[in-house]
Amino acid sequence: MMSAHAPDPTGTRPVRFGVNYTPRTGWFHSWLDLDLDAVGEDLAAIASLGADHVRIFPLWPLLQPNRTLIRPRGLDDVRAVVDVAATVGLDVVVDALQGHLSSFDFIPSWLTTWHRRNMFTDPEVVTATAALVRALAERVAGAPNLLGLTLGNEVNQFSASNHPDPDAVDVEQxxxxxxxxxxxxxxxAPRGLHTVANYDAAWFMDDHAFTPDQSAELGDATVVHSWIFDGxxxxYGARSYEVAHRAEYYLELARAFSPAPQRPLWLQEVGAPRSILEEADVPWxxxxxxxxxxxxxxxxxxTWWCSHDVSRDLADFPPLEHTxxxxxxxxxxxxxxxxxxxAIAGARESTPPAPRGxxxxxxxxxxxxxxxxxAAPGGSVFEEWMDASRAGERPTVEVVRESAEVRAGDTRTGGAAATRMGA
Structure with a gap:
């Protein structure tokens, strides 16, 4: 398994390419009655694209149906899928808390209705979820094709102010x-690339408790999920310059918050929503x-979202999820x-990019x-970056951190209290 920073003697660039695995039969409900033959067929198809890894999503209520019950059989099923992936040459990232997938929430019953508790701040809940993450990591740690764990799929959305029933949390919590x-x-799993995968409220929503600094400092890589239906x-329009460069901008924004120059950036989710794009636009x-x-x-x-269309036999999905x-x-x-x-085949011959402008x-x-x-689409930083990019400047982003005095308009500092963190 290639290290995240392994040197490449050929001089080409060792960027990893993967797919978020959505089972063809039964969607994620297939974890209820796992068919490893069907899983193997799906993963072989993914491998045929030239992908080298998949991200998988076991459902939280199936792994931990009670706060003090972690099902060994559920953990064994996750390990079995990891092992099947190895037979077709794929490494695996395991998402731990599902959490939220394709507009549906999978929250165990011990966190809802009569048992409503805050998943981020209740001490017993945090202890229980940490126990699940640890047990899941232990079960897959010995797999030679394990890349690492991600805490969950956009779990931060449960705290967002626009969520219908948010779990209140502050930045420190x-x-x-x-x-x-x-x-x-x-x-x-002492060895592995362990990450947190926050959706873009962490980067663009002013009142959100999950912050860019957390995404850029916690875990072993900075993860972004880039979707052009975010505005x-x-x-700007489906075939716009902004749409074509949306993920690039997001990665450069994330890199601006990195505490270390060599910290890996992972475009862990990006997809082609037909709510924005016509089918003829998708290959472009x-x-x-x-x-x-x-x-x-x-x-x-x-890591592309996603492997297989959701079957139209399944009800109540937003239409784009079927495409x-x-x-x-x-x-x-x-x-x-x-x-x-x-694109994967072409990228195998790519060389590291020149420094940004x-x-x-x-x-x-x-x-x-x-x-x-x-920094959000339509914001002043987004607009300035896109204008500079369109002009051929290959821009990056630089975070300018202002002191309380500057924020308050303290003229004694003359702006000198601002500090800059280079990208």
Whole structure:
């Protein structure tokens, strides 16, 4: 298994390419009655694209149906899927807390209705979820094709102010929760790339308790999930420059918060939503996204969402969820899959990018909840970056941290209290 920083004697760039695995039969409900033969067929199809890893999503209520019950059979099923992936040459990232998938929430009954508790701050809940993460890590730690664990799929959305029933949390509590669960992953699997996967409220929503600094400092890589239905496609248009460069911008924004120059960046989710794109636009979008993302230093990998379309026999999904796959619900490769396969083949010969050009300043105050919206689609930083990119400057982002005195307009400092953290 290639290390995240392994040197490449050929001089080409060892970027990892993977796919988020959505089972063709039964979607994630297939964990209820796991069919390893069907899993093997799905994973072999993914491997045929030239992908080297998959990200898998065991459902939280099936692994931990009671706060003090972690099912050994459930853990064994996860390990079995990891082992099947090894037979077709795929490494695996295991997501621990599901959590939230394709608009559905999978929260165990001991956290809801009559047993409603805060998943981020209740001490007994945090202890229990850390125990699950540790047990899951221990069960898969011996697999030679394990890349690592991700704490869950966009679990931070449960704390967001726009969630219908948010779990209230502050910045310090969010940081403590993340660090606690990452420590549990490391205890269970000392070797591995363990990460937190926050959706973009952490980067763009001013009042969100999960912050860019947490994403960039906690865990072994900085993870981003880039979706053009975040306002980019709606505002600028499906075939716009902004859509083609959305993931590249997001990666450069994430790199600006990195505490270490060599910290890996992982585009862990990116997909082609037909709510924005016409089907004829999809191959262009796949190629453009891969090509522009490869121009980002420290890019560790690109993991596409997702492997297979959700079957139309399943009810109540948003329509776009039935169209996001690289393969259709019958296992046939789609135009998106062919484009991703070709992009992977082309990227194998890519060389590391040159240093980026002009840095676009992102001012942030002493309170990390302030000013993130300037970086969101339509914000001043986003607009300035896109204008510079369109002009050929290959811009990056630079975080400008202002002291309380500067934020308060203290003229005694003359702005000298601002400190800069280079990208």
């Amino acid at each position: 969010a940081s403590t929760w993340t660090a606690t669960l990452l420590d549990a992953a490391r205890q269970g 980019t496609g709606q505002r 979008f796949v190629r453009s996204t891969v090509e522009t993302s490869l121009d980002c230093p420290e890019l560790w990998g690109i 996001l796959g690289l393969f259709d619900e019958h296992g046939r490769i789609k135009g998106a899959g062919e484009a991703f396969r070709d 002009r840095a676009i300043a992102l001012p942030v105050g002493p309170d990390p909840l302030l000013r993130r919206s300037a």
